[in-house]
Amino acid sequence: xxxxxxxxxxxxxxxxxxxxxxxxxxxxxxxxxxxxxxxxxxxxxxxxxxxxxxxxxxxxxxxxxxxxxxxxxxxxxxxxxxxxxxxxxxxxxxxxxxxxxxxxxxxxxxxxxxxxxxxxxxxxxxxxxxxxxxxxxxxxxxxxxxxxxxxxxxxxxxxxxxxxxxxxxxxxxxxxxxxxxxxxxxxxxxxxxxxxxxxxxxxxxxxxxxxxxxxxxxxxxxxxxxxxxxxxxxxxxxxxxxxxxxxxxxxxxxxxxxxxxxxxxxxxxxxxxxxxxxxxxxxxxxxxxxxxxxxxxxxxxxxxxxxxxxxxxxxxxxxxxxxxxxxxxxxxxxxxxxxxxxxxxxxxxxxxxxxxxxxxxxxxxxxxxxxxxxxxxxxxxxxxxxxxxxxxxxxxxxxxxxxxxxxxxxxxxxxxxxxxxxxxxxxxxxxxxxxxxxxxxxxxxxxxxxxxxxxxxxxxxxxxxxxxxxxxxxxxxxxxxxxxxxxxxxxxxxxxxxxxxxxxxxxxxxxxxxxxxxxxxxxxxxxxxxxxxxxxxxxxxxxxxxxxxxxxxxxxxxxxxxxxxxxxxxxxxxxxxxxxxxxxxxxxxxxxxxxxxxxxxxxxxxxxxxxxxxxxxxxxxxxxxxxxxxxxxxxxxxxxxxxxxxxxxxx
Numbered sequence: 001x002x003x004x005x006x007x008x009x010x011x012x013x014x015x016x017x018x019x020x021x022x023x024x025x026x027x028x029x030x031x032x033x034x035x036x037x038x039x040x041x042x043x044x045x046x047x048x049x050x051x052x053x054x055x056x057x058x059x060x061x062x063x064x065x066x067x068x069x070x071x072x073x074x075x076x077x078x079x080x081x082x083x084x085x086x087x088x089x090x091x092x093x094x095x096x097x098x099x100x101x102x103x104x105x106x107x108x109x110x111x112x113x114x115x116x117x118x119x120x121x122x123x124x125x126x127x128x129x130x131x132x133x134x135x136x137x138x139x140x141x142x143x144x145x146x147x148x149x150x151x152x153x154x155x156x157x158x159x160x161x162x163x164x165x166x167x168x169x170x171x172x173x174x175x176x177x178x179x180x181x182x183x184x185x186x187x188x189x190x191x192x193x194x195x196x197x198x199x200x201x202x203x204x205x206x207x208x209x210x211x212x213x214x215x216x217x218x219x220x221x222x223x224x225x226x227x228x229x230x231x232x233x234x235x236x237x238x239x240x241x242x243x244x245x246x247x248x249x250x251x252x253x254x255x256x257x258x259x260x261x262x263x264x265x266x267x268x269x270x271x272x273x274x275x276x277x278x279x280x281x282x283x284x285x286x287x288x289x290x291x292x293x294x295x296x297x298x299x300x301x302x303x304x305x306x307x308x309x310x311x312x313x314x315x316x317x318x319x320x321x322x323x324x325x326x327x328x329x330x331x332x333x334x335x336x337x338x339x340x341x342x343x344x345x346x347x348x349x350x351x352x353x354x355x356x357x358x359x360x361x362x363x364x365x366x367x368x369x370x371x372x373x374x375x376x377x378x379x380x381x382x383x384x385x386x387x388x389x390x391x392x393x394x395x396x397x398x399x400x401x402x403x404x405x406x407x408x409x410x411x412x413x414x415x416x417x418x419x420x421x422x423x424x425x426x427x428x429x430x431x432x433x434x435x436x437x438x439x440x441x442x443x444x445x446x447x448x449x450x451x452x453x454x455x456x457x458x459x460x461x462x463x464x465x466x467x468x469x470x471x472x473x474x475x476x477x478x479x480x481x482x483x484x485x486x487x488x489x490x491x492x493x494x495x496x497x498x499x500x501x502x503x504x505x506x507x508x509x510x511x512x513x514x515x516x517x518x519x520x521x522x523x524x525x526x527x528x529x530x531x532x533x534x535x536x537x538x539x540x541x542x543x544x545x546x547x548x549x550x551x552x553x554x555x556x557x558x559x560x561x562x563x564x565x566x567x568x569x570x571x572x573x574x575x576x577x578x579x580x581x582x583x584x585x586x587x588x589x590x591x592x593x594x595x596x597x598x599x600x601x602x603x604x605x606x607x608x609x610x611x612x613x614x615x616x617x618x619x620x621x622x623x624x625x626x627x628x629x630x631x632x633x634x635x636x637x638x639x640x641x642x643x644x645x646x647x648x649x650x651x
Contacts, residue, residue: 058223059197062216063158065243065488067172067206069252073643075172076162076207076290082134083157084142085127088119090151097149098130104141107131113298121179132159132295160200160294164648166287168255170315171248171415171481173205174290176297194218203293205315206246206481209415213485216243242488249278249483253643254608257615258283261601263624265591267568268316268460270479271584271605274468274574276498277477279413280582280609284316309564318413321421321457322587325543325594326381327572328452330514331466332389333374335401337510341392344374344513354387357444361387364544378517379525381542383451390450395441398449399425404504405466406476407458413479421462424455453546463572463585470514471539471574471583474506515539519577527571527599529629536610537577540602542594543570545587566590569626571598575606582609588626597626607631612638 067076084105091097098115101107111131118128134142139154146152160175178186178201186195195201196218202208219240258269262285271281292301305313314320336342350369354361363369363383377385390398403409408423422428426441433439448454461479469476478499486493518539522531526542545568569591574583584602591597600623607613615623616633 058221060219060221060237060240061158061197062218062240063242063488064160064175065214065216065485066245067214068245068247069255070247070249070483071251071253072247073252075164075168075248075252076160078158079161080156080158081132082139083129083155084131084134084138085129085153085155086115087127087151092150097152101130101142101149101152104145105131105134105138110298110300113300114296117299117302118177118296121177127153127155129157129295132157162290162294164252164256164644165289165291167259167648168250168252168282169205169287169290170284170317171205171250171255171282172290173207173209173415174203174293175200175207176203176293200294204417205415206248210246210482210485213246214243216488217241244485244487246482247484247486247493248481249273249280250282250481251280253638253641254281254605255283256645256648257608258601258605259285259287260620261604261615261623262588265597265624265626266310266316266589267587267591267598268320269584269586269601269605270317270460270464271582271609272464272468272477272479274472274477274580274583277465277468277479277501278483278498279479279481281584281605282317282481284314284318284320286310286312288312315417316587317460318415318417319419319459320587321419321459322568322570323454323456323545324452324458324463325545325568325570326383326451327463327541327543327570327585327594328456329381329386329450330378330470330518330541330572331402331405331407332386332393332398332450333378333517334470334506334510334514335393335398336374336389337513338401338506339393339397342374342389346373348372348377348382348385348388350377350382350384352384354384354447356387356391356447359444361447374513375517375520378514378541379520381526386450387447388450390446390448391443395446395449396425396427398446399423399428404476404502405469406462407456407466409462411461411465411479413461414482418461419459421459422455422457424449429455452543460585460587463570464583467572467574467585468580468583469504470511471580472501473508473511474504475501476504477501515577518573522573527595530595530599530603532630534603534606534630536575536606538573538575538606539577540571540573540599542599543572544568544592544594545570547590563590567592569594569597571595571602573599573602573606575610582606591626600626600628604631607635608638611635614638614641 064078066074068074088094098107098112107130115128115130122128134154142154162172177199182201186192194217202211202214207214217240219238221237222235224235258281265285267285269281269283270279272279288305337344350372352363352367352369367382368380372382372385402423408421410418410420429441430439445454449456465476465479480498482496484493484495518541519537521527522538522540527540531538547565547568569588570586571594572585574580584605586598586601588597604615604623613635614637615631616635618633619628619631622628622632
């Protein structure tokens, strides 16, 4: 009995040993399989992961490219400085931390406001600057106390600098911190990898439109790190490629002169080379200081710019739309010739008004009236002549002729943000208005279009392009601000080829009639006093456009209206008349008659460009106040004008 029990126990023991042995062998087999899998199959992958734990890839942000004018004057550059930055998610309670930092580093109320605005626009784990451009002493003081401030660090940053502040700010634009929506756009872009480490991009003007050329190519640095993530040594690096230098077609000295001539008034001027479409001056007044946005604009300055009734952030040359007033008349006369509706000798009586549908369409009280042919109607700006012409042509015919000239169309200039304006037609009205009674086009609405009023609403860029096309014998060029880029490393310059001009196939004899009439405006017409004594012939047309509509039978009286309700002063022109080298359109808002404020600015632009003359100080002061006609005083030579002017030099 005992023997059988021993044998049974021994059998069970052997069974257990066998099972244990099998399990052990299975475990060793599984371990072996795992080792083979890790050592053989996943060798390369795990080696890369181990290497990544030992190394870090740090992006090297490239230097942003420069922006220059046509003569090589630098309009946007860079400088390096130290910034004090806070990562909100790591810093704990922010207000006590900032108060403690203020004991070591000067932190102004503006710095605090700017930091708060950045926090509202950013995520808590992003590093945000609380102070820029630290001095060496401030860097040393913080470094000694750094252990007290988790989530706070000093970084070396590259900052954008606009050395001339407000000058040409709408053209140049500015850079700013990348916001959430822009970050999403970049993440969905093929160029995403190139923006690793980049925190600022172009927001407006050339800075925005030529972002890719200006940004450059981001470099990388491979760093060996400790277990705690501390950099130990550099393993390898690929240098960043600086952004290209972008050369503009504008002459910054001419731009500065025009901005001076506007003074404290609002308005815009666009001057073009009619043969190429190059923009020589692109002015919008008032301007703003682009440097305000570089470090992140504070709430107070942002509100001041955004809420100002003068709207300094509006690029009036690109986005401001206005009725063209009488500057529209030469183009309407050209349509009459091209369509055969009238010829140059057709006579129309101008009694000082035009009656249509029982409604009296008036003319300025100082208009002489009488029997008008086409030339006299343009020279003396006869309203009645063009009221009747508009009625003969019809709104849709006017639309179809003016559209190829660029009115109410996107010109395609090489900066973003252009608006279309309004070139009315019956179809446009049906689409634009919602209520059935608003969709109908009334014959009386056509009449006002003849003098550039009514629904007509164009930009100065469109008006300048149309003027340049007329001056260039009907060949239209796409306006452009950037003429070339230059590689920062090789200094190789790449010229951006201009698109071929579009020939609108206007008859030369018809263009000659309009050009001669516009020359007559400067010799015997509404701008004759302004161009008295000019050693060149120019063609022009004054315009006075309503800012607000007047009631029926109500006469315009500037003295009774608020300043912003008064008429706008416009002028279009080209020179020299025989071989135009410059064409322009200018508007001075709420400044009245075109010859009083707009035409004098045009005269000085021509003197600068054709004669290399700069107005005298007294003449410049008179023009800026709308109190000038022909130049007064002794003009200065452009070559003798020091650059930069003392008032533009900042400490």
